[in-house]
Amino acid sequence: MENQEDTRKFYLDSRKMLPSGVGCIFLAIAGAVLLAVSDDTLGQAIGVAANLFFGLGGLALLATSLFRSKRPYVIVSQEGVRVNAPLAPKNDRFLPWSAVAGFRFGKLSGKQLILIQLKDTAERIAGAGPIERHLLRFNKRIAGSLYTIETSSLACSPEELLTVLTERLERYRRTAETA
Known part of the structure; x- marks a missing residue:
């Protein structure tokens, strides 16, 4: 819970x-x-x-x-991170901490992004439908990650979000090691 x-x-x-x-x-x-x-x-x-x-x-x-500004864009919980698509709720992505390898800053067309590095990139691409598979490969080639968080419109600083994501991932890893 x-x-x-x-x-x-x-x-x-x-x-x-x-x-x-x-x-x-x-x-x-x-x-x-x-x-x-x-x-x-x-x-x-x-x-x-x-x-x-x-x-x-x-x-x-x-x-x-x-x-849509009342809807959270990113939700960080004990279970993982959810990135909500601003215009298409069916495209929301939940990534459990067990699937996340890390986070880092990246740039695309001059915009700062937070890149979500996954452990199971190849499996995720293989398990996607044909259109999504093409989009995931495109994201990987262009941005360096299957999933990204665009930071220019956030109500907080990109550094604050990256810090929370990194700390929460580390907390999950410590908990998983002791379990």
Whole structure:
């Protein structure tokens, strides 16, 4: 049974997400203007692409920042770590401490990430469905880990989260050794 006092919850900061969402909306508006005033096919194609990419991306960011910020992004408990997908709850990931080898900082496209190093990487990839298998391999190749925690929108510092994750993993290892 999980001790609630031993569970730490980390949230996204909607103030950090809002500027990106608003920026996407402005770029979608610029795409709509380009679509309306452009006479050539290339200009219209760029306008449609901007509307699809930035419009949908902006709406997703705004929805996440306004409606989902009350849901914890990362939950660290005695049993393991849960990383909740901001937009798709079915993509939430729970990783028991027994499967985790460690945590470290990494960077991807200039953004700081916490990389979750797993003990059973090959088994996890092999056990995934075809689409998820492709995505896991892509994450491994690009980020260096199957699963990551994006830190730029956290309400706490990345260092604080990494410290809690590392301490909790060490606590699990000490407990497992004495059991």
